[in-house]
Amino acid sequence: GEDVEQSLFLSVREGDSSVINCTYTDSSSTYLYWYKQEPGAGLQLLTYIFSNMDMKQDQRLTVLLNKKDKHLSLRIADTQTGDSAIYFCAERDQAGTALIFGKGTTLSVSS
Amino acid sequence: DAGVIQSPRHEVTEMGQEVTLRCKPISGHDYLFWYRQTMMRGLELLIYFNNNVPIDDSGMPEDRFSAKMPNASFSTLKIQPSEPRDSAVYFCASSSDTSKLFFGSGTQLSVL
Numbered sequence: 001g002e003d004v005e006q007s008l009f010l011s012v013r014e015g016d017s018s019v020i021n022c023t024y025t026d027s028s029s030t031y032l033y034w035y036k037q038e039p040g041a042g043l044q045l046l047t048y049i050f051s052n053m054d055m056k057q058d059q060r061l062t063v064l065l066n067k068k069d070k071h072l073s074l075r076i077a078d079t080q081t082g083d084s085a086i087y088f089c090a091e092r093d094q095a096g097t098a099l100i101f102g103k104g105t106t107l108s109v110s111s
Numbered sequence: 112d113a114g115v116i117q118s119p120r121h122e123v124t125e126m127g128q129e130v131t132l133r134c135k136p137i138s139g140h141d142y143l144f145w146y147r148q149t150m151m152r153g154l155e156l157l158i159y160f161n162n163n164v165p166i167d168d169s170g171m172p173e174d175r176f177s178a179k180m181p182n183a184s185f186s187t188l189k190i191q192p193s194e195p196r197d198s199a200v201y202f203c204a205s206s207s208d209t210s211k212l213f214f215g216s217g218t219q220l221s222v223l
Contacts, residue, residue, distance in 0.1 A: 031210060042115070042202055042214030043154075088154065097209050098144060098167065103153035 004089050004102035011108045018076040020105045022089030027070060029091040033099065034063065034074045037086040046087070047074075076107075084109045115215035117203050123221045129191040132218045135184055136205030144204040144212065145178055145188050154202075160186065193222045 003025045012018045024032065030051050035043040049056045049063045049072070056063045062075040076083055086104040093100050116135040124130055136143050145157040158168040163180045171178070175194070180186040190197055198221050204212040 040216070042204075042216050043212075044214070045211050048210075092209075093156075093167075095167065097142070097161075098156050098159050099212055100156065101146075101154040 004091055004100055006087075006089055006102035006105045008103065009106050009108070011110065012079050014079060014081055014109055014111045016079055018079045018083070018107055018109075020074045020076075020087050020089075020107065022072040022074075022102055024070050024072065024089070024091045026091055026094065027067070028094075030096070031092065032063075032065065032072050033090040034061075034072075035088040035090060035101070037088065037104065039085075043088060079107075079109050081109045081111055083107060115203055115205050115213055117201075117215035117218050119218060120216065121219045121221075123223065124193055125223050126194055127192045128222075129189065130193045130197075130220060130222075132188040132201050132203075132220070134186045134188075134203030134215060136186070136203070137207075137213055138184065140205035140207045140213070142206040142209055143180060143186050144206070145186070146202040146204065148200040148202060148217070149198075157188070190220075193220075195222045198222050 005023045031048050033048040034046045036046045037043045047058050047061050049065050060077045064073045086106050088104045089102045090099040118133045141162050144159040147155050157170045158178045160180045178188045200217045200219050202214050202217045204214045206212045
């Protein structure tokens with residue numbers, strides 16, 4: 001079945017870049033997603049990338065996709081304390097409907 | 112739109128009691144998902160509906176769990192009887208085309 005793996009913690013200083021990595025298993029995934037969860041809240045869609053793209057940039061966010069290695073990364077430039085949250089990588093299930101999430105990477109930003 | 116609305120926000124109950132979690136999806140969304148979040152297992156998909164019909168309930172842990180969607184604007188997740196290991200945050204999410212899920216704020220369930 002589908003599986004999404006992420007490292008659990010990342011700690012950076014304010015102003016540095018953060019890179020959160022993810023590996024997935026389903027090579028047929030058409031879209032791959034990054035969601036953000038702030039304390040006490042539900043998940044919010046941060047960005048997504050179509051499988052025929054290698055890179056997508058959206059302001060401070062850069063998503064890189066390596067389909068050969070089934071590796072997805074999220075880079076946050078100039079990380080701010082407000083970026084402290086849990087970041088989830090997700091792929092579609094085999095039916096192409098539900099999302100399968102990784103366990104999430106807790107990003108801690110210190111000033 | 113107010114977004115996905117879940118109630119209650121917090122629920123504390125004793126082992127053996129029945130628990131009912133409620134969700135109102137975003138109007139016009141055809142898909143509704145129930146997820147459970149724990150530290151150990153992360154986010155697990157429990158069940159999802161399309162046009163009020165359950166499509167995949169393979170994630171429902173056992174017969175103590177049941178979910179219904181009597182109409183397009185309301186869904187419930189029921190646990191009967193509840194056990195301490197059911198303690199988790201339960202999220203409802205809705206979507207119009209499955210490419211983007213919109214999550215509610217979750218129900219924090221504690222079973223003592």
